[in-house]
Amino acid sequence: MNPVFDHKSAFNGLALCALVVMPPYLGNLPGWLLLTFAGLIAWRYHINQRGGPVPGRALRLVLLLLFIVLVLQQFGTVFGRDGGISLLVLVLGLKFLELRAQRDYMLSVLVYYVLILGGFLYAQSLWLALYLAVAVVACTATLMQVSLQTRTSAIYRFRYAGGLMIQALPLMLFMYFLFPRLQGSLWGLPGHTGIGISGMSDELRLGEFSRMIESEEVAFRVEFEGRPPGPHQLYWRGLVLWHTDGRRWRRDNTRVTPTDSAQPLGAPINYQVTLEPSDKRWLFALDLPASHPQGARRGPGFVFEASRLIRARLRYGMTSFAHYRTTGLSPPERRDALRLPVDASPRAVSLARRWREQYRAPAAVAAAALDFIREEEFYYTLSPPPLGKNPVDDFLFDTRRGFCEHYAAAFTTLMRAAGIPSRVVVGYQGGEYNPEGDYLIVRQSDAHAWSEIWLQDRGWVRFDPTAAVAPERIEYGIDGVRRLQRQGLLLGQLPAEAVLRALELGWIERARYKLRHSLDAVNMAWYNWVTDFGPKRQRELLAAIGFQGAGWLPKLAGLAGGLILLTAAVAGLTLRVRRPVDPVQRLYHRFCRKLAKAGLARAAHEGALAFSQRVGQERPDLGEAAGLIATLYIGLRYGRRATATELARLRSLVRQFRTAATR
Amino acid sequence: MPSLPEVTSPQKRANVDTLLAQLDQVVVGKQTQLRLALACLLARGHLLIEDLPGMGKTTLAHGLAASLGLQFKRIQFTSDLLPADIIGVSIYQPETQEFRFHPGPVFAQVVLADEINRATPKAQSALLEAMEEQQITSDGETFKLPDPFFVIATQNPSQLIGTFALPESQLDRFLMRIEMGYPDREAERALLKGRDRREQLKALRPCLHARELATLQEQVAQVHCSDALLDYVQDLVDATRHSAQFVHGLSPRAGLGLLNSARAWALLLGRDLVLPEDVQAVARSVIEHRLRPASDAEGLPSDRLVGQLLETVPIP
Numbered sequence: 001m002n003p004v005f006d007h008k009s010a011f012n013g014l015a016l017c018a019l020v021v022m023p024p025y026l027g028n029l030p031g032w033l034l035l036t037f038a039g040l041i042a043w044r045y046h047i048n049q050r051g052g053p054v055p056g057r058a059l060r061l062v063l064l065l066l067f068i069v070l071v072l073q074q075f076g077t078v079f080g081r082d083g084g085i086s087l088l089v090l091v092l093g094l095k096f097l098e099l100r101a102q103r104d105y106m107l108s109v110l111v112y113y114v115l116i117l118g119g120f121l122y123a124q125s126l127w128l129a130l131y132l133a134v135a136v137v138a139c140t141a142t143l144m145q146v147s148l149q150t151r152t153s154a155i156y157r158f159r160y161a162g163g164l165m166i167q168a169l170p171l172m173l174f175m176y177f178l179f180p181r182l183q184g185s186l187w188g189l190p191g192h193t194g195i196g197i198s199g200m201s202d203e204l205r206l207g208e209f210s211r212m213i214e215s216e217e218v219a220f221r222v223e224f225e226g227r228p229p230g231p232h233q234l235y236w237r238g239l240v241l242w243h244t245d246g247r248r249w250r251r252d253n254t255r256v257t258p259t260d261s262a263q264p265l266g267a268p269i270n271y272q273v274t275l276e277p278s279d280k281r282w283l284f285a286l287d288l289p290a291s292h293p294q295g296a297r298r299g300p301g302f303v304f305e306a307s308r309l310i311r312a313r314l315r316y317g318m319t320s321f322a323h324y325r326t327t328g329l330s331p332p333e334r335r336d337a338l339r340l341p342v343d344a345s346p347r348a349v350s351l352a353r354r355w356r357e358q359y360r361a362p363a364a365v366a367a368a369a370l371d372f373i374r375e376e377e378f379y380y381t382l383s384p385p386p387l388g389k390n391p392v393d394d395f396l397f398d399t400r401r402g403f404c405e406h407y408a409a410a411f412t413t414l415m416r417a418a419g420i421p422s423r424v425v426v427g428y429q430g431g432e433y434n435p436e437g438d439y440l441i442v443r444q445s446d447a448h449a450w451s452e453i454w455l456q457d458r459g460w461v462r463f464d465p466t467a468a469v470a471p472e473r474i475e476y477g478i479d480g481v482r483r484l485q486r487q488g489l490l491l492g493q494l495p496a497e498a499v500l501r502a503l504e505l506g507w508i509e510r511a512r513y514k515l516r517h518s519l520d521a522v523n524m525a526w527y528n529w530v531t532d533f534g535p536k537r538q539r540e541l542l543a544a545i546g547f548q549g550a551g552w553l554p555k556l557a558g559l560a561g562g563l564i565l566l567t568a569a570v571a572g573l574t575l576r577v578r579r580p581v582d583p584v585q586r587l588y589h590r591f592c593r594k595l596a597k598a599g600l601a602r603a604a605h606e607g608a609l610a611f612s613q614r615v616g617q618e619r620p621d622l623g624e625a626a627g628l629i630a631t632l633y634i635g636l637r638y639g640r641r642a643t644a645t646e647l648a649r650l651r652s653l654v655r656q657f658r659t660a661a662t663r
Numbered sequence: 664m665p666s667l668p669e670v671t672s673p674q675k676r677a678n679v680d681t682l683l684a685q686l687d688q689v690v691v692g693k694q695t696q697l698r699l700a701l702a703c704l705l706a707r708g709h710l711l712i713e714d715l716p717g718m719g720k721t722t723l724a725h726g727l728a729a730s731l732g733l734q735f736k737r738i739q740f741t742s743d744l745l746p747a748d749i750i751g752v753s754i755y756q757p758e759t760q761e762f763r764f765h766p767g768p769v770f771a772q773v774v775l776a777d778e779i780n781r782a783t784p785k786a787q788s789a790l791l792e793a794m795e796e797q798q799i800t801s802d803g804e805t806f807k808l809p810d811p812f813f814v815i816a817t818q819n820p821s822q823l824i825g826t827f828a829l830p831e832s833q834l835d836r837f838l839m840r841i842e843m844g845y846p847d848r849e850a851e852r853a854l855l856k857g858r859d860r861r862e863q864l865k866a867l868r869p870c871l872h873a874r875e876l877a878t879l880q881e882q883v884a885q886v887h888c889s890d891a892l893l894d895y896v897q898d899l900v901d902a903t904r905h906s907a908q909f910v911h912g913l914s915p916r917a918g919l920g921l922l923n924s925a926r927a928w929a930l931l932l933g934r935d936l937v938l939p940e941d942v943q944a945v946a947r948s949v950i951e952h953r954l955r956p957a958s959d960a961e962g963l964p965s966d967r968l969v970g971q972l973l974e975t976v977p978i979p
Contacts, residue, residue: 152907152908153907156907603974604978605943605974605975605976605977605978606978607938607940607978608938608939609938609940634936634938635936637889638887638888638892638936638937638938639887639889639936640889640936
């Protein structure tokens with residue numbers, strides 16, 4: 001037993017370590033379990049304070065069985081993430097009761113390391129990683145405390161543990177980035193993100209978006225190749241809604257094979273979308289997508305659906321065209337795009353029919369509808385009054401207050417009544433450009449709905465009636481709208497300069513935005529380089545450092561070679577320290593190695609004279625030769641001058657030196 | 664077995680051996696302490712002996728002085744001792760109508776400052792200044808102290824009642840601190856059987872003359888220290904500076920003291936070169952009182968700390 005081992009401070013170290021290691025499990029493991037763990041530590045603390053025996057083997061065994069039963073009842077298994085970690089935590093608590101020898105303490109610290117790693121099974125954020133790095137340092141410091149032969153100060157231990165961590169960093173980065181990656185996310189886990197998922201629903205019910213508009217959560221982030229398009233082009237297409245009963249709009253689940261196609265006009269826009277988990281299947285793309293996200297299915301209306309619910313961040317590259325012409329409206333689709341419920345919205349229908357007779361051309365009818373919205377007293381508001389039995393009529397002729405979905409639904413209804421094929425598209429509009437990371441953040445609050453109408457010579461054309469009533473929504477985004485509304489301004493009839501004045505930001509606001517953007521950029525980088533660092537990213541990285549197209553095997557070989565070289569370099573350095581260049585030292589060390597083989601190892605602090613005397617005592621037969629060598633060595637190493645003849649004599653003596661018994 | 668080169672003449676070595684043998688008769692069973700004390704004297708340092716009363720501290724000091732044929736004075740430190748009681752005082756002479764300096768007990772070649780930590784810091788520092796400068800200044804006049812000048816201070820362990828612990832800066836003035844320790848059974852028996860110590864002390868005759876002592880002191884400075892050995896000394900000093908077990912590391916003066924003591928030790932063994940073993944032999948006495956264990960290491964006695972230090976620093 002280590003003479004300076006201090007049970008009390010070792011126990012304190014272990015208990016404090018629990019305070020650092022356990023917080024990530026708050027909310028992830030059941031409360032009773034964490035309380036039990038804390039209780040077991042408190043129990044041991046009580047025993048330490050009062051003196052008295054630790055619980056006997058029988059009681060501990062009963063507790064263990066009880067814990068296994070409890071965990072089984074909670075999770076149905078003692079394996080897997082939840083069951084396994086729960087049992088580990090409880091067993092560690094039991095270990096506290098039987099801390100006796102130094103190795104018990106060391107074992108407990110090693111379990112802490114496993115628990116630190118376990119924290120990553122629940123979340124992989126940058127903040128958690130930084131926190132757990134601190135936890136590792138704390139654990140290492142505790143390990144030093146319970147394992148070192150000497151007493152050290154806490155500051156020294158933490159500094160030393162931190163130093164070790166920093167020294168390990170290059171190797172860690174090397175392994176992390178270059179070790180061949182397996183397909184799958186960082187931990188290959190099923191998505192258990194579970195919290196705060198608020199994706200877009202596949203229905204548009206008048207009054208539903210307003211709840212999403214309250215949500216600041218990020219829907220997805222977009223990195224553009226080259227300059228991002230202007231706000232008027234940032235329409236993120238998600239779903240196309242065909243069917244309505246006058247109040248709700250639904251998508252079509254019957255048709256799966258698209259018959260439509262698009263002919264791009266103008267320059268392509270390339271970008272990468274990083275979609276947050278939504279627990280839905282929709283993938284969003286800039287209007288109008290020309291490519292196809294990997295592993296997704298395209299449905300009619302240029303929308304994409306993933307094969308599985310999106311429960312982890314998803315990243316895909318896309319190409320879109322801002323200008324395009326679509327073709328291929330099948331007769332059943334045309335029928336659906338014209339269908340209105342019988343008896344719904346009679347006033348709207350009669351208004352639309354009047355326009356159709358007056359203007360004839362579908363484009364002119366659409367323009368008339370936009371003019372109607374623009375010129376009559378319509379307002380854009382995020383808190384519209386409730387609508388009655390006939391929502392579209394109520395909205396168009398009575399309340400005249402609403403937001404995108406009211407306008408899109410009303411406009412589409414008017415178009416269908418006028419005999420023009422039309423549909424509602426939902427998705428997001430705009431986004432917040434993050435200059436710190438050079439990408440666009442699209443939040444749930446950017447949710448938007450607009451219309452598309454079929455014009456014979458151009459195909460589906462986007463019409464956004466919201467832009468007619470509140471151009472600010474498009475120009476300044478939903479964030480701008482919210483700020484205007486907070487100042488009590490009613491959108492729809494505002495002069496442009498009033499809007500600009502109202503939108504000016506104070507420096508505090510600007511700083512807040514900058515901070516928010518910086519944090520978001522850091523998070524995004526973490527995701528790109530850590531959480532999402534899969535085989536594809538690794539290939540890109542390797543290509544960037546010159547391993548173009550290298551396969552699995554050459555990479556592995558390269559890694560192994562690198563490691564061997566690294567080890568060799570380290571070993572070379574170490575050996576150079578061990579094997580002195582000084583010929584006298586080399587000879588003397590050779591002599592010592594011979595003796596070490598015979599079981600007489602020289603301690604590092606043992607002087608040559610003392611050593612030779614010890615050799616003489618333990619092996620009288622070697623005493624004379626060892627004494628001679630020691631005398632020569634001492635003269636050469638510590639004397640005034642070393643002569644060549646003495647060196648030669650030492651060399652021959654060391655060579656002739658034999659440890660075999662000569663009896 | 665070839666012997667190592669020697670500097671000291673056989674005659675002188677014989678004298679040194681006689682001296683040690685003679686002292687061993689008086690201070691029974693303390694050969695290491697005797698050798699350390701002599702090495703301290705040869706390295707021109709001062710010696711601090713720490714132990715309980717009655718362990719033979721005074722006997723050792725007295726015996727050393729007598730065997731070297733040096734003048735010996737003893738100052739008993741008490742709590743009311745004044746600096747003038749140590750260094751002397753100027754007294755008005757009516758006949759010459761001027762002040763004349765009456766030298767105090769410090770004017771001796773070997774001064775035994777008995778129980779130094781019983782005096783107030785003021786009195787302590789008067790002696791310690793004298794030790795450092797080897798001269799005394801009183802009323803603007805400077806008086807040189809004799810040469811060799813060797814102070815042997817004894818002190819009781821500071822836990823005892825009525826002691827003023829010497830501050831670290833003053834402990835540093837002593838080249839070595841040694842402990843006497845209880846005699847072993849055999850030595851104690853010899854002690855009990857032997858004659859009265861005081862009589863024995865009186866019977867001691869000088870074995871070395873003042874000039875021989877001075878030569879030996881000069882020779883200490885000439886004992887050879889190779890680079891390999893200096894590496895070792897530096898490694899040791901560095902280790903104290905980077906260890907978390909000590910409040911602070913050794914000063915350069917301590918390193919120098921370590922080297923000089925090792926030289927004297929080697930000379931006493933008749934060698935003209937210093938070996939790491941010599942450094943190790945004197946290290947505890949030279950280092951220990953200059954190091955304060957860090958609070959975390961308090962559980963470990965400081966002598967174990969120095970032992971541990973010697974065991975952890977490899978000989979290059």
